Amino acid sequence: MNATTLPRLNLSTFPRHALLEGPTPIQPLSRLSARLGGASIYVKRDDLNGLGGGGNKLRKLEFLIGEALATGADTIITVGARQSNHARLTAAAAARMGLKCELVLTRTVPRFDSDYLENGNILLDALFDVRVHDLSGSANALQFAEDRASELRAQGRKVYVCPLGGSSAVGCLGYADCAAEILAQSTQAGLSFDRIVVPNGSGGMQAGLLAGFAALGVKTPVIAAYTVLGDAERARSITLDKANQTVRLINENLHVEADAISIDGEQLGPGYGIPTDGMREAVRLLASTEGLLLDPVYGGKAFAGLVKDVTSGKYAAGENILFIMTGGLPGLFAYRSEF
Template sequence: MKQSKLDLSRFPQASLREGFSPIQHRPRLSRELGGPEIYVKREDLDGLGGGGNKLRKLEFLIGEAQASGADTIITVGGRQSNHARLTAAAAARAGLKCELVLSRLVPIEDEDYVNNGNVLLDVLFGAVIHDIPGTVSALDFAEERAAKLRSQGSRVYVCPLGGSSPVGCLGYAACAAEIDEQAAERGLSFDRIVVANGSGGMQAGLVAGFIAMGKAPGAIVGYTVLAPLEKALATTFEKTQKTLELLNPDLSVPADAVAIRGEQLGSGYGLPTAAMREALSLAATFEGLLLDPVYSAKAFAGLIHEIRAGVLQPKHNALFVVSGGTPSLFAYRWALQ
């Protein structure tokens, strides 16, 4: 595997992934939608813990935790958090104890949502789960729990929502270099790179990575699935700038470098929409491609809307980043029937 053009060797890093995730052409879906040639970046194919985009962040976060001498990692998320699942899996791989603070952020209380999907895997990976109401600050709870464990002699590393600290975002700066190399090898250029925007780390890392490599990041568009649009923009821009400071403190993020759209959020985080269901169905029935209902399917619905509106045309190439989250499909059985 060729070295990327972005040198991240000065940052501690755990080995959790198996090389580059593939970029695959999806011709049947491209023809069905009648727009650009659609390519997908398969972040869901990493083997550890069911796969997903959080593993890139966790390579740097676990690396930092190990470098600090931690023996325990605590993180936060919603009840069906993909990040929590993969933190538990990564901790198991690294030999760290893991505690998860899971908030009831989504007003769904059926048995599948509460105990199936990611939660089932959290338990299998050996994590200690703290189930808290959505009205309680998960990060405050995590810090209080960390303080208690430290008083008992543990060395605790607290990981933020989605792993989207500047250090975690470095994982997607590395992904930007990976995309750049893969595109060059195939003689491709992408007119649009579409991502889901939850905690903002994936988009922040990609934008920072492209800027650090001297590339224009304007083709990257995120669809917020968690926060209202203005908040998502502000949070992602701040994370992009802080990540870029780690990569090259002499560079800054242009004001228009972070593009996010809000029309696919629907009623809120984790709540189904008709456009999400259609996107999930189209990807599955035309390509056998599984998207998750919380992140990828909503972002893919945004790409479909751009195609139908004529923004993206047959002469274009579009890259959709499949962020993973497949286990959460089993928590949304009621919404998909």
């Protein structure tokens, strides 16, 4: 296969608004790979997207904001934990587009220090001039968002409600598109990735990649995820459902099989947003060997899993592994005391 014979993914029928500056680079981690031995590790720098501090959620938001604008929305509401990267980038995208924005944020993570409550993403949310609804950890954020949307609609506003992580089927199209981007970049570079490694929170990134490769009709590399939100079995079920919803948007005749879902639950630790020793070690390792910064909630735990599986030999010597850096840098400041 060469660049002229690459299969194309046509997503032009879906409303979309550009929020990225172009394809994000793929870079080798040569020093880290030599340090760990065995597999060759690369990173796709989705952390380098510029808007709002950057991060992978902008891929989803291109399609979500596109759909919101297509429906005539003047307001967008989304949900997440207090340090949600998705919420921060939704706020930034709304500011760029001149939309009103409200964030429904829950205190899901049992942290009460001032860094977590007032620094990091929550500081940036305030700069983007959004309204934040601060709910308890047990609250039903999406129901609150729908109720709030009804209130605003009664006032004549046109409201678009965006789900957790932006991981609706429409949002997942952003990572279907990313699958095509990875295929084009790897082909041009003469690379073949055996495995693509991602964190799995709301499941949208893994689901979108699986849908994208299925729609491209090429051999799918293993899309290996480490869950950071819930137990592996629940994550597997949610991700499979989203992958099939997404691929059917592209081509109603396509299907993602259950055995394509690879999810490891060993890095979750005590729960979502709760630091682990493996996460701390992974963040320090990548920073000290390659000068790259992982976030403590998503990328740090997933990279800890990658390091463990390379050093244990689970990922074989000679494999080419692509890790998607999702961004979330502001989260490091919210977790200052952990480092």
